[in-house]
Amino acid sequence: MPSTDPRACRAAWYAAARAAGGQVEDFAEQEYPQNFHSATISDRGGTHTALFHAHYPLVAFVGDRRYWYTDEFRESPSWATVLSDVGFVVLSARRLLSPLAESDTSALSAAEWHQIKHWRPGNLGATLFNSWD
Numbered sequence: 001m002p003s004t005d006p007r008a009c010r011a012a013w014y015a016a017a018r019a020a021g022g023q024v025e026d027f028a029e030q031e032y033p034q035n036f037h038s039a040t041i042s043d044r045g046g047t048h049t050a051l052f053h054a055h056y057p058l059v060a061f062v063g064d065r066r067y068w069y070t071d072e073f074r075e076s077p078s079w080a081t082v083l084s085d086v087g088f089v090v091l092s093a094r095r096l097l098s099p100l101a102e103s104d105t106s107a108l109s110a111a112e113w114h115q116i117k118h119w120r121p122g123n124l125g126a127t128l129f130n131s132w133d
Contacts, residue, residue, distance in 0.1 A: 001055045006030070006037055009052040012086045013039045019079040020048070028065075030054040033133040038065050048077055050130045057088045059130055060096055073097055073125045096125030 006029045017024045022043025030037050037052040051060045051069070061080070063072045073096035076083075080090050100116070103124050108116075121127040 004037075004052060004057055005052055006052075006054075008086075008090075009037050009039070012083050012088060013041070013052075015086065016079055016082045017041045017043075019082040020045075020077065022048075025125055034067070034131045036129045040065065043079075045077065050076075050080075050083075052088070052108070053128060058128060059083050059088045059090045061090075063095070068131050069129050070122055070126050071097060091125070091128075096128070097123050100124055100127050 006027075010027045013027055014024055017129050020043040024039045025040040025042050025047070027039040028037060035054050036056060039048075039050050039052065041048045043128055045065075049065055051062060053059070059076075059080070061074045061076045062069060062070075063074055066072065073091075073093045075093045076090045083090050100121065100123065115132050116127060119130070119132050121130065
């Protein structure tokens, strides 16, 4: 599988913190079995937590840091455009919360379908950002 360099994720997150007028609280690299890095920024608007997919340049915003995500996805703050400017795709909460059946899944392998059938994720976000072993 491809890999998203954690250093690139971290650099993008620090750029986002500057755009937000906030500060990076933390950046945690992916640990097995999670397939995402997680990071937090605090600014005048509160605390913002993002997930960076470990294999593809995808970003999701969530309510708080957890081991597993199902329906905790949120819309990104306005300053998240900085992440798009450096090559990441920031996914909307609407997209992440949509049923997997509404997505193009033609590129998924038999092994990935096996995992999906086993874990039964409720939406696209839970499929993309998971802790399956």
